[in-house]
Amino acid sequence: MKKITAIFLLSILLVFSGCNQETDNTVSTQSSSESNDLSASINTETSTEWPEITENGVNEELLMQNIDTETLETIAAELQALCDEVIEEEQQNPEIMFTEGFTRVFEKERYKKVVGMGDIAMKPLYLIIYKSEDSGMYEYICARALYDLSGFDFDWINSEEFLEKFNKEILEIRKQSST
Numbered sequence: 001m002k003k004i005t006a007i008f009l010l011s012i013l014l015v016f017s018g019c020n021q022e023t024d025n026t027v028s029t030q031s032s033s034e035s036n037d038l039s040a041s042i043n044t045e046t047s048t049e050w051p052e053i054t055e056n057g058v059n060e061e062l063l064m065q066n067i068d069t070e071t072l073e074t075i076a077a078e079l080q081a082l083c084d085e086v087i088e089e090e091q092q093n094p095e096i097m098f099t100e101g102f103t104r105v106f107e108k109e110r111y112k113k114v115v116g117m118g119d120i121a122m123k124p125l126y127l128i129i130y131k132s133e134d135s136g137m138y139e140y141i142c143a144r145a146l147y148d149l150s151g152f153d154f155d156w157i158n159s160e161e162f163l164e165k166f167n168k169e170i171l172e173i174r175k176q177s178s179t
Contacts, residue, residue, distance in 0.1 A: 050170045052123075058167075063127055072124040075114050079128075079145075082110040083138050105141060106148075114145050122149050126166070129159045 052063040086105055089096055096104075105111060114121055125146040132139050139159035147162065152169050156162040 050174075053167050053170045055171065058130060060130075063123065063130075067123050067127055068120065071117065071120055072127065075117070075121055075124045075142075076128060078110045078114050079138060079141055082108055082141065085110070086137070106144065111141065111145065115148050119149065122146060125149070126163075129163050132159070135159045 052059050052066060082105065085108070114125075125142045128142045129139055129146070135158045143156070143159040143162040146166065147156070150166065150169075152166065154165045154169065156165055
């Protein structure tokens with residue numbers, strides 16, 4: 001888990017040092033759906049407030065300008081601690097995955113705290129997923145939090161697929177609101 005934190009912090013440093021690259025995060029896989037009581041609706045106004053997401057990719061410089069660093073650090077710390085907690089639980093009780101499943105993670109206080117931050121957490125969560133080279137538990141939890149905050153309703157199976165579909169939703173809503 002320390003590797004994830006180090007990679008994330010390195011990615012943030014690269015962005016601050018002027019590394020700017022547009023990326024197409026297209027992944028085509030079959031997906032499954034999950035729902036959560038914490039979901040909130042995203043409205044058209046909020047969706048059009050994502051100028052960082054364009055038809056040509058993501059404007060990383062603009063994304064970084066529109067993120068509160070303290071919020072980003074809080075989210076990263078809370079969700080990293082959550083991952084550590086989940087791993088420890090599973091090491092102490094390997095059957096927990098069978099008895100309680102992974103959805104127990106979304107009932108944990110750290111997860112609720114991040115989702116409870118509301119819209120201010122959306123862009124930091126997006127950045128974490130976008131800059132990560134991994135698609136593991138940490139990124140999945142970030143994607144799930146952003147999914148819950150966005151209120152979008154689409155199927156996805158991993159953070160890469162989530163990001164692709166999230167971008168498409170933002171662009172589609174923007175397109176519909178401009179007509």
